[in-house]
Each structure stands twice: as C-alpha cells, then as structure tokens.
Amino acid sequence: MTKPAFSLEVEKITAHCSPPARTIAVEVVAETGSTNADLLARLDHLQQPTLLIAETQTAGRGRAGRSWLSAPGASLTFSLAWRFPCAPQALLGLPLAIGVALAEALAKLDVLVQLKWPNDVLKEGKKLAGVLIETAQLANSASHVQQTWAVVGIGLNLLLPEELERQIDRPVADAAWLAQMERNQLLARLLDHLAQCLQQFSAHGFAPFVDRWNAFHAYAGQQVHILDGGVVTQQGRALGVDKSGCLLLQDQQGLIHTVMAGDVSLRPSY
Numbered sequence: 001m002t003k004p005a006f007s008l009e010v011e012k013i014t015a016h017c018s019p020p021a022r023t024i025a026v027e028v029v030a031e032t033g034s035t036n037a038d039l040l041a042r043l044d045h046l047q048q049p050t051l052l053i054a055e056t057q058t059a060g061r062g063r064a065g066r067s068w069l070s071a072p073g074a075s076l077t078f079s080l081a082w083r084f085p086c087a088p089q090a091l092l093g094l095p096l097a098i099g100v101a102l103a104e105a106l107a108k109l110d111v112l113v114q115l116k117w118p119n120d121v122l123k124e125g126k127k128l129a130g131v132l133i134e135t136a137q138l139a140n141s142a143s144h145v146q147q148t149w150a151v152v153g154i155g156l157n158l159l160l161p162e163e164l165e166r167q168i169d170r171p172v173a174d175a176a177w178l179a180q181m182e183r184n185q186l187l188a189r190l191l192d193h194l195a196q197c198l199q200q201f202s203a204h205g206f207a208p209f210v211d212r213w214n215a216f217h218a219y220a221g222q223q224v225h226i227l228d229g230g231v232v233t234q235q236g237r238a239l240g241v242d243k244s245g246c247l248l249l250q251d252q253q254g255l256i257h258t259v260m261a262g263d264v265s266l267r268p269s270y
Helices: 010-016 019-023 035-040 094-108 183-204 207-215
Strands: 025-032 050-057 075-084 114-116 120-123 126-138 147-157 223-228 231-241 247-250 256-259 265-268
Touching (some): 010 025, 019 183, 035 075, 075 183, 094 147, 094 183, 094 207, 183 207, 231 256
Antiparallel strands (some): 050 075, 075 147, 114 120, 223 265
C-alpha cells in the first residue's frame, strides 16, 4: 500500500536533524488520542528527551481545556518531553520561549508570524499554532535535586479543509506553503529549533528570549484587555513581556502592571 503524502517516518526525521536534536528519541504513531497524555503517562520510564508525533490526533487538547481539532494530513500534532533541573515554578516563561522557537523556525521557512501572549502563534492575525505545556515534578531523594518533566504539546495548522473549518469557532490560519514541504524535513527543522530553545532555557531561563519574544509581539503598543473566565480583569497598553514571561500592561495613569501566565485570554481593545 502506498503511504499517504503526509506520512512521517522516524529514520527520515532524524536524518534531517542537526546533531543536538539527534539526542531526542523520536516516535511516530498513526493515531492516538493525545500525544501529551501519552507522554505524561510514560514519564517514569523515559530515559531521554522524547518526541511523539501522531499523524492523526483524535482528542488533542489546548489551553484551558479547549479541544485542538485536526484532520489527517492537515496539521502537525506532536509533543516533546524534556527534563529540567528545577522546580515547575521556574518554567513560567517556557511557553513563550517555545513560541519564539516556532516563530524563528517558521521565519526561516518564509512564513511570517507573530506571537500572542501567552502561547499562540498568529499568521495575519489568526491562530496558526498553539502550545500546551504540562509538567510533572520528579522525586529524587538520593540527590535532593529538583527535577521537572515538561511535556510540550504543539499543534500547527498546515491546511484547513472546509469540513474542519466549519467546526472551529475562532479565526484560524493555515500555511499552504508548509503543506507542500516534505513533512519529515519540516518536522526536523522545527525540532532543531525546539531542541536549541530547550537547551538554552534549561541553562539560562527565559532571559535570553525576552527581546526575541517582544520582536514578534502581535499587540505591541496596542490597547488590550485581559479575560479570565470570560470576565475582563485588567486593561491597558501592552508593552511586552519581562524576564519572567509576564505580560506588562500600562494603565491610563502610566503605571505598569504585570500579568502572570495562567488561564487568561488576551484580546485587543478596539
């Protein structure tokens, strides 16, 4: 049987990867519910960073319990498990750092995007990709060193079939140019940037990413309001993010407020 055009193969992905990314174990499954859930269930047994890719994901999850809808061949859906030598609280800015890695990788592929705090990648103002990070702290009584596994789930739209677009209740974008690219090579290019990002974040935290994130900021200098559970909690001019990954808002009196990452949604004020 001929494999579909969107088929992914471990050997081809690793062959396209740079040496740093080849330390990551790569797995491909034809279908699963959620790659994030699968890796979270296996953390006790993982010996190295692990990438799990699903050609079809039937129960993908987004932030705040939202569903990530996809169709075979229409998107890339994958999760990367990475172990950090720190407590979960130190990973506050990680979703933003992942956004930077994706934005820089896509820019090199001639797909210009912007970043929406805290974890969306936008193309022409519409959502192209999303990031969901889930963590689990490891008990290591022997060394007394805190360690945390982070499972980084990413969904990247390549095409939007009409039947899928009708099911989505918010503006989304696709990247037809990327859909024409050989999938194994595309995944390897993304993995290269993600591996570099995670290594840098593990060593230095979010600080090296602050200026880079702000350069991609979709709402820089714009009036925005912050929603939490559908209720407006803060309003102001979006200045960017600080070294912890918090959003900086300037109110009408000129005071600057920080917004912590969490179950909040940012919307431009018109």
